[in-house]
Amino acid sequence: MKLTNHISKYVIVFIMALLSIIPFYVLLYLALNPPSRTMFDGFNLLPDFHFQNFSSAWKSSKLGNAIINSLIITVGAVLTIVLVSSTAGYSIARFKNKWNSAIYSTLLLCMMIPAIIITVPLYTLMKNIHGINSHWAMILLLATNSLPLAIFLYTSFIKALPREIEESAIMDGCTYFSAFWRITFHFLKPVTASVVIISGLSIWNNYGQAVFFLQSQSMRTVPLAINMFFQSYGAQWNLMAAAAVIGVSPAVITFLVFQKYFIKGITAGAVKG
Known part of the structure; x- marks a missing residue:
């Protein structure tokens, strides 16, 4: 009975993994095929490895x-998020008072509000501060969107750490600020990796707000450039797939670099807190 249960679990996991991989396989398949060949020509599952699609897509899509x-x-934005959310999470976790509790509760409520809902008032604000078509304004805006979740993860993780790791340094004359950056922050690698991946992927793939605030062609991000490229080359599946692969590659590389700590950080933040 136990063997049957184990086998069924592996089968379910395999099916789920297969369903997740298939879209990426199709994307790579189309990106590596010449224009004359489509996905279902002869049901051949191996592409022709037509790498010229990538150079053509790179030049055409800008x-x-x-x-x-x-x-x-x-x-x-990610550097801003890590700097602000780690120090805020440390303050909330280590200094319990009604003000910190109220701020923490407000942040949790902010997590329930979709960022797209406040786009219209944000546009008025961005226009008034001359933030349209500027890097600095988008950095502050997207960092602010991700701060509630990041602070929640840091707070939960720091609560699970023993106070002794920084109390000895404080007794030796360090301030709380210096003790945090010199000692405590070194223990936050797992949750920092989780914040970098979650926030970074969300910001990299952001389209809903970028389309409003980055209207100049020279300021377009990857999602905007790919969207415009799709509108111009909608019938050329090979070029569209190649452009999509190029656009998603930095996000995949980031995940592979930080995946070692990702699950550990999420688990600690969700369970120990």
Whole structure:
């Protein structure tokens, strides 16, 4: 009976993994095929490895400039998120008072509000502060959107850490601020990796707000550039697939770099807190 249960679990996991992989396989298949060949020609599951699609898509879609814009915004926003949310999470976890509790509860409520709902008032604000078509405004905006979840994860993780790791440093004369950055922050690698992946992927793939606030062609991010490319080359599946593969590659690389700590950080933040 136990053997049957184990086998059924593995079968279910295999089916779920297969269903998740199939769309990416189809994307790569189309990206590596010449224009004359479609997905179902002869039911051949191996592509022709037509790598020219990538160079053609790169030149036609102007993804180079879009990737630079996305990198500037994503890296700037993620650094801001890690800096602000880690220190805020430390303050909420270590200094319990009614003000911190009220701020923490407000942040949890903010997690329930979809960012797209406040786009219209944000547009008025961004226009008034001259933030339309600017990197700095998008960095602050997207960082603010991700702060509630990041602070929640850091707070939950820090609560699980023993206070002794920084109390000895404080007794030796360190301030709470220096003790946090010199000692406590080194223990936050798992949750920091989780925040980087979750926030970074969300910011990299952001389209709903970027389409409002980045209207200039020179300021387009990867989702905007790919969307415009799809509108122009909608009938050329090979070029569209190649552009999509190029656009998603930085996000995949980021996940592979931080995956070692990702599950550990999510589990600790969700369970120990």
